[in-house]
Amino acid sequence: QxxxxxxxxxxxxxxxxxxxxxxxxxxxxxxxxxxxxxxxxxxxxxxxxxxxxxxxxxxxxxxxxxxxxxxxxxxxxxxxxxxxxxxxxxxxxxxxxxxxxxxxxxxxxxxxxxxxxxxxxxxxxxxxxxxxxxxxxxxxxxxxxxxxxxxxxxxxxxxxxxDIDYEGVRVFNYNYHRLGLDVMDEQVVEGRAAITNSLELLQQVYRKKPDPYMYLLRLVFDAKVDEIVNVYTESYPEERNRAYDILTEVDKPNANKYKAILESSQ
Structure with a gap:
């Protein structure tokens, strides 16, 4: 009761x-x-x-x-x-x-x-x-x-x-969603390019290593890993390789999932 x-x-x-x-x-x-x-x-x-x-x-x-x-x-x-x-x-x-x-x-x-x-x-x-x-x-x-x-x-x-050291995570949230996903229905190439560029913001945060736990990055990838893989299923080889390199650097726990990006075909 x-x-x-x-x-x-x-x-x-x-x-x-x-x-x-x-x-x-x-x-x-x-x-x-x-x-x-x-x-x-x-x-x-x-x-x-x-x-x-x-x-x-x-x-x-x-x-x-x-x-x-x-x-x-x-x-x-x-x-x-x-x-x-x-x-x-x-x-x-x-x-x-x-x-x-x-x-x-x-x-x-x-x-x-x-x-x-x-x-x-x-x-x-x-x-x-x-x-x-x-x-x-x-x-x-x-x-x-x-x-x-x-x-x-x-x-x-x-x-x-x-924290200013994690500002890149917040900018990522805008670039990934508003400049990326939200335009992909009509401009898939441009939207996917914006998503790839947004991943570099996470890479910059990761390389700064504001703290050893990187809590916010885990928060991002716990929500986004499967979706990110799907974004690149019809991407170009160069773009797939770039995304894969960034993702396997900043999100090592999900490295095996990102292999699907390289295996996808144009």
Whole structure:
């Protein structure tokens, strides 16, 4: 019973709250799936688990949706009393559950706006950062730099996203989507060339190595690896080789998948 009530409360919190002043047309709307997996109920109102977030946005002039975020937060813990209202204030940490929901709402909006206009998501990333700052004294983990030694939590997620050393990732998001995917329906060669050029931005970030964990690059490739391979199925040999060289340098865990780029024919 409590889980159904919680599900309904989260749905209403996410969908009834105004997160942005922008009015989305139906064809612009973000598709966002958030799935909590409760692994432990520590007490009647204390829950522990994971949160999987999958986000996509439409590609211009097509029926295709491109994944912009495919992410799992393994550090979820919150208290929830059945039928209690979910309250949130951008200036204070009221509850861990609503802070988590708000953080990812702003983070998702930031990524989405970045794909439509250059650095367009800054306002929403700043809001996500504010949620993190408010939670620095929270008892639950996931908000502070030392909560995760491999820099994989909400603190590092937003810190890296607004770090000047990672700016290339945000510019990539714009160039790849707006100058690449969004024009490929009518200008496939030009769009694919823009995507190839955008990969060089990730290469530049990778070579700078702002930190040893490269969290944001993993975020990109967890969402994009299969799509990127598909982009080059009808590419030219020179372009395929260039993309392959960059991708196998910056995304070694998926190197085997990128072999399909070289095997594709013009």
């Amino acid at each position: 409590v889980f159904q009530t919680l599900q309904n409360a989260i749905y209403e919190f996410m969908n009834n709250r105004v997160w942005t002043n922008h009015v989305y047309a139906m064809e612009e709307r973000i598709e966002c799936n958030m799935m909590f997996n409760i692994t432990e109920q520590l007490s009647a109102d204390d829950f522990k688990g994971t949160l999987t977030i999958q986000v996509s946005r439409p590609v211009f002039s097509t029926n295709y949706n491109t994944t912009t975020l495919n992410f799992v937060d393994n550090d979820i813990r919150f208290k929830y009393v059945e039928f209690s209202p979910l309250e949130f204030n951008l200036n204070s940490h009221i509850s861990n559950l609503t802070s988590i929901l708000a953080f990812y709402s702003y983070f998702v909006l930031g990524i989405d706006y970045d794909t439509f206009s250059l650095m367009g998501g800054s306002q929403y990333f700043n809001n996500a950062e504010q949620v993190v700052l408010n939670a620095q004294n929270a008892a639950e983990s996931g908000w502070k730099p030392m909560d995760n030694t491999s820099h994989k939590n909400r603190y590092w997620l937003i810190k890296d996203m607004i």
